[in-house]
Amino acid sequence: MRFLEVSGVSVAEEGTEILTQISFTQQSGQKVAISGETGSGKSTLLQTIAGLVQPSTGQVIFKDKKVIGPHDKLVPGHPDIAYLSQQFELPQFLRVEQVLQYSNTLTEAEAQTLYEICRISHLTKRRTNQLSGGERQRIALARLLSSWPDLLLLDEPYSNLDMGHKSVLKSVIHDLSEELGITLILISHDPHDTLSWADEILVMQQGQLVQQGKPQHIYTQPINEYSAALFGKYNLIPATIASSLFGLVNKAKTHLLLRPESIKLVQDNGVAGKVTSIKYFGSHYEIEVQLSEVSIKVTSAVCDVVEGNEVGVVVDREKVWWV
Known part of the structure; x- marks a missing residue:
């Protein structure tokens, strides 16, 4: 039936x-x-x-x-x-x-x-x-x-x-x-x-x-x-910038979509960036990082950086999506 x-x-x-x-x-x-x-x-x-x-x-x-x-x-x-x-x-x-x-x-x-x-x-x-x-x-x-x-x-x-x-x-x-x-x-x-x-x-x-x-x-x-x-915050990065920054390429799509939790901040490697804003939401922090060509949002349960810190940005390649 x-x-x-x-x-x-x-x-x-x-x-x-x-x-x-x-x-x-x-x-x-x-x-x-x-x-x-x-x-x-x-x-x-x-x-x-x-x-x-x-x-x-x-x-x-x-x-x-x-x-x-x-x-x-x-x-x-x-x-x-x-x-x-x-x-x-x-x-x-x-x-x-x-x-x-x-x-x-x-x-x-x-x-x-x-x-x-x-x-x-x-x-x-x-x-x-x-x-x-x-x-x-x-x-x-x-x-x-x-x-x-x-x-x-x-x-x-x-x-x-x-x-x-x-x-x-x-x-x-x-x-x-x-x-x-x-x-x-x-x-x-x-x-x-x-x-x-x-x-x-x-x-x-x-x-x-x-x-x-x-x-x-x-x-x-x-x-x-x-x-x-509709379902949460995200970063939308043009394909040309995604290629130059992260080495991620998809010729069929125009933008790389990254949820903030699919990005990590590290000290020793990754794409160079600078922390420009930190917001506390109780269960997590939202950290804004300025890269050479784009600004991105990162979420983390802990925060060991302050505004103005130089950081490295690493993307979880299994969690990227193209639109």
């Missing part, structure tokens, strides 16, 4: 194409993350999968059946696909237990399990206007999941959350997948949210799917500078 198959989906609104020929598949239990700049079509793609936006061409197949769009269905949406947007709403001034009861189709035991997983059991007597943003979001999520969907679509679930609520929500999302067996697709701008969680990442650019693959592949072998920038 095909769990989810998006095939040749395009979406146009008022003559403007929002999505162009998007195709991918997802297996049951597979965790998929969608990354891309604002306006790249991520939310529209989720809404199309959920049956809330009508594709201009192509189709979405869910569990071997076509997802019907809003043009052909009186009440948009699919009963087994839940979509939580960034603009979720809760009724004002009601107790949380009232909000949940209105939409609850679960047994009491199932409901309690869901509330515990969503970390909201202690909130049921509170009124919705007494909740923090993170608590309101988890209430909205629990209400949405009361139909026990097979596929959950989360649109920027971590945006506008402080570190505490973000950590709680990450635990909730983990448990929804592992304990309840709900398959998830989520959108996030933060590489820390996607690289460590996803089984597969889709990269969107101007309405097109430009790259997809496992997190390690996406991070170490980005298809272009745009994709590289």
